Amino acid sequence: MGYRRTAEEIAAIRTTLSGVEFVGGESLSVDFLTHPGTVRAILPAELEPGDEPRLTAQVSRWRSNCVGDFAASAVYVSAQDEGVTGDYVLTMFMNSDMPLLFGRDLYGEPKKLGSSTIHRNDGHMTGVLARHGHELIRIEADLGEDRGPREVLGRNYNVKYDLAPDGSGLIGSPTLMRAEFAQHTTVLRTGPASLTLGGTVHDPLHELEILEQRDAVYVETGMRASCEVVGAMDAAEFFPLALGRSDYWPALVSARLPTHS
Numbered sequence: 091m092g093y094r095r096t097a098e099e100i101a102a103i104r105t106t107l108s109g110v111e112f113v114g115g116e117s118l119s120v121d122f123l124t125h126p127g128t129v130r131a132i133l134p135a136e137l138e139p140g141d142e143p144r145l146t147a148q149v150s151r152w153r154s155n156c157v158g159d160f161a162a163s164a165v166y167v168s169a170q171d172e173g174v175t176g177d178y179v180l181t182m183f184m185n186s187d188m189p190l191l192f193g194r195d196l197y198g199e200p201k202k203l204g205s206s207t208i209h210r211n212d213g214h215m216t217g218v219l220a221r222h223g224h225e226l227i228r229i230e231a232d233l234g235e236d237r238g239p240r241e242v243l244g245r246n247y248n249v250k251y252d253l254a255p256d257g258s259g260l261i262g263s264p265t266l267m268r269a270e271f272a273q274h275t276t277v278l279r280t281g282p283a284s285l286t287l288g289g290t291v292h293d294p295l296h297e298l299e300i301l302e303q304r305d306a307v308y309v310e311t312g313m314r315a316s317c318e319v320v321g322a323m324d325a326a327e328f329f330p331l332a333l334g335r336s337d338y339w340p341a342l343v344s345a346r347l348p349t350h351s
Contacts (some may be wrong), residue, residue, distance in 0.1 A: 106156050107196065112271075113312040116208055117150035118217040118229050120285045121304040128298065132334075133169055133178055135327045136266055137247060140168025140175060145298060147227050147285055149206050149217030157188040161206040163219035163227055165295065169247055171320060176245030176268065181293065181335070183219055183226075197317045198250035198267045200335040202293075213281070215308055224290050231283035231306035240278065244271040244313070249323065251332055257339070264328045266320040277310035292337040 095103065121144055129143040145168070151161040162184050166177035183204030184190040193199035204221040213234075219227035251264035283306030289296030 109155070110315040111155045111312065112152045112315065113155070114153040115150060115309070115311045115313070117148055117311065118208055118215050118231060118306060118308050119146050119148035119150075120229055120231075120283050120306050121146050122285060122300045123302040124299050125301065129167060132180055132331070133167060134249060134266070134323060134331060136321075136323050137169040137171055137178055140170055142168065144168040145180070146177065147229065147287065149208055149219055149227060149229060151206070151208055154189075157192045158186070160189040161185045161208075162189065163204060163206040163217075165227075165298070166246070171247065171266070171268070174245070174268070176247050178247045181295070183221065197246075197269050198248035198265070199246075200248070202337075215306070221293060222290070224288055224293070225286075226288045226290075226293050226295050228286040228288075229283055229306060231281055231308065233279040233281040233306070233308050235279065237278045237280070239274070239276050242273040242275055242311075244273060245269070246271070247320075249328065249332075251325075251328065253332060257333075260325040260329055260332060263322040263325050264332070266323050267317055268320050269315060269317040271313040271315050273311050273313040275309045275311040277308075279308045280305045282306070291341050 124143050124145055126143045129139045133139060146166040149163045153159050164182040165180045167180050169176060169178040179199055182199050182201045183206060184201050185205055190201045190203060193201045204219055206219050209216045213232055215231045215233060217229040218225060246269045248267045248269065249264050250267055252261040254261055285300065285303055287295040287298055
């Protein structure tokens, strides 16, 4: 019976989730600097800003050994925890439900549904994220020559938490998570780019002011993923950020029950 897993199925699931691999990846990203005060405001109190107020906008597509094929986009914030550097995941978008559920349930990633596309025309690449008819990220890049293979260790910070049913706070303490991605990059190309951030009341990427923009980075890569618990967090401090990870509920009202005198 599929709704109650057998011991053999549980063992197979554990094997899959402890040996996560994302392969055949193509990623187009752009780093940019913003105001230090903005970075401090969007990072959890337990994380310190990185060496510079850097954010990264990324559009990508992947294959996997656990959630099928998918396209994704994200915005990352440079951060550190007790000297261990990484990127805090500010927001993330998947084009299907399985990678969304995987990332939210296991790693605490702030995922929503969105449409991500990458198009290549010789050395020119375009990466676009759209959601509910609104374009949120557009990257246009002219890429140079391939700079060869390399090994890279990526590190992301996320938060797992439970929202109270009436939205009044969090149940218990949030948990700071640290994910690591051991990447084998086969192609790396960089070049000048333009980055445009759009926004809505639900996804206010347009509020992230771009003060200085770096070149685009395009990679073809595969990676093995792992994740660990860092520690408990302050629930009251994180609560406003937790609500910022969701759509703005008051703007989603489509009907009300009639009032009776």
